[in-house]
Amino acid sequence: MVNAPPDAELVRRYLRGEVDVTRPRDAATVVLLRDGDRGLETYLLRRQAAMAFGAGMHVFPGGSVDVRDGDASIGWVGAAPSAWARTLHCDDRLAGALVCAAVRETFEESGVLLAADVDGTMVGDTAGDDWETDRLALIDGSTSLGEFLTRRSLVLRADLLRGWAHWITPEWSRRRYDTRFFVAAVPAGQRTRDVRGEADHVFWLPVAEALTRHRAGDLTAMAATTATLEELSRYRTVADALAAERSIRPIMRRALLVDGEVRLFHDTVSAAPPGAGSVQPPPAG
Numbered sequence: 001m002v003n004a005p006p007d008a009e010l011v012r013r014y015l016r017g018e019v020d021v022t023r024p025r026d027a028a029t030v031v032l033l034r035d036g037d038r039g040l041e042t043y044l045l046r047r048q049a050a051m052a053f054g055a056g057m058h059v060f061p062g063g064s065v066d067v068r069d070g071d072a073s074i075g076w077v078g079a080a081p082s083a084w085a086r087t088l089h090c091d092d093r094l095a096g097a098l099v100c101a102a103v104r105e106t107f108e109e110s111g112v113l114l115a116a117d118v119d120g121t122m123v124g125d126t127a128g129d130d131w132e133t134d135r136l137a138l139i140d141g142s143t144s145l146g147e148f149l150t151r152r153s154l155v156l157r158a159d160l161l162r163g164w165a166h167w168i169t170p171e172w173s174r175r176r177y178d179t180r181f182f183v184a185a186v187p188a189g190q191r192t193r194d195v196r197g198e199a200d201h202v203f204w205l206p207v208a209e210a211l212t213r214h215r216a217g218d219l220t221a222m223a224a225t226t227a228t229l230e231e232l233s234r235y236r237t238v239a240d241a242l243a244a245e246r247s248i249r250p251i252m253r254r255a256l257l258v259d260g261e262v263r264l265f266h267d268t269v270s271a272a273p274p275g276a277g278s279v280q281p282p283p284a285g
Contacts, residue, residue, distance in 0.1 A: 007172075008262045011255045014172035015262075024168055024176035026094060028102040029062030031164065031183045031228060032110060032192065033238045038206040040235055043110060043192055046201040058210075058221045060228070061109035062102075062179065068144035069100035075149060077116065078159030087163045087248060088180050099158050102182045104145040108138050110202070111193035112186055114161065115154040123154065124189040135195065160184050162242050165231075167224035168252040168269060178250075181228060185238045207232045223253055223266070 013019050032043040044058045070093055081096035088095050107113045107126075116122045126135075134152075137143040149156060161182045169176040186192065194202055205213075211229050213219035221229070235241040250269040255262055 011172050011262045011264075012257075015255060015257060019172050021171045022174065022176045024178040026065040026098065026101075027063060027177040027179040028065065028098045028105060029060050029179050029181045029224075030102045030106045030161070031060045031181065031232070032106065032112060032186055033183060033232075033241055034186050034204065035238050036204070036206055038209070040207045040232060040237060040241065041204050042207055042210065042229070042232065043186075043204055044202070044210065045109060056220055057225070058214075058219050059225055060181075061106050063105045063108070064177070065094075065097050065101040066104070066141075066144070068146065069104060070094075070097040071100070071144065071146040072096065073150075074100060074146045075118065075155030077155050077157050078161075084158070084163070088166070089248065089250075098180050099161060099182075100145050100156065102161055102180075102184075103156050103158075104138060106184070108135060109195065111135065111195050112190050114157045114184060114187065115149060116157055118153050118155055122157070122187050122189065126190060127193060157187075160187065162244075162246070163248055164246055165224070165228060166248050166250045167227075168250050170253040170255070172255070179224070180248075181224070183232075183241055185242065223264075224251075227251075227266070 010019065034041050034043075043061070045061065046058050047056060072093075074096075076096075081092045081099070084099055085092045085095035088098060090098070103114045111126050111131075113123045113126050113131075134143070134148055138145065138148060145156075148154075161184050163180065164183045165181040166179070167181065168178050192202070192204070207229055210219060211226075211233055214221055214226060214229070232241055235244065251266050252269050253264050254267045255264050257263075
């Protein structure tokens with residue numbers, strides 16, 4: 001059981017049945033990893049204070065699934081969507097869309113592209129102006145991941161991703177996401193770039209230091225991010241983390257009143273919430 005949330009009154013209203021539960025949107029998050037002098041490092045973004053969801057929080061790259069992420073014609077290297085569906089506990093179409101969303105969001109929010117030429121050559125440096133034009137086109141929706149990859153004769157490298165976790169935003173939240181977490185190493189020859197948009201600060205940090213700073217109150221993060229950092233702190237290297245055996249089950253924060261105080265705990269969800277498991281279009285705005 002964890003401490004009361006900063007929005008305890010909202011949770012109290014939820015427990016009294018006064019809050020309408022929003023259907024969660026499917027989303028993908030990617031924890032980028034690299035080996036550093038001080039151990040395993042991860043890439044973090046601090047969301048701008050004006051953001052409607054997770055304002056000021058430190059997060060990993062990620063975002064909602066776009067309906068076009070479900071394009072079955074996207075070139076693909078690695079386990080088929082049907083295999084990912086067994087790992088992620090969803091249908092084949094959603095599994096494919098989640099993997100595509102993971103690759104797209106990683107490129108949009110870090111500049112790292114998990115893709116290769118059709119001859120198998122991994123994409124190298126993506127710092128050029130032409131890559132930046134493509135990245136911005138993906139962000140504003142003027143092109144899709146499939147169109148982008150096809151035009152550049154690229155195939156998606158699903159084999160560079162590993163499924164890690166599944167978190168669902170609590171039912172009292174105004175914005176909710178049904179998010180699969182992946183981990184991936186930064187490919188050789190690529191590097192993250194400061195591609196601020198929804199974030200006002202991006203940086204690499206040893207996992208252990210991120211946890212220390214969070215516990216000291218210097219690094220704000222949501223429960224799923226903190227839990228992921230805790231889990232990754234068990235591994236010394238990227239190879240160790242990527243080789244970890246994971247049993248992925250949906251986790252959601254729930255709330256109880258204990259002696260009149262709100263207390264939160266993490267619960268494994270036995271059934272998918274309403275609306276989960278289907279690729280949904282992004283809302284306007």
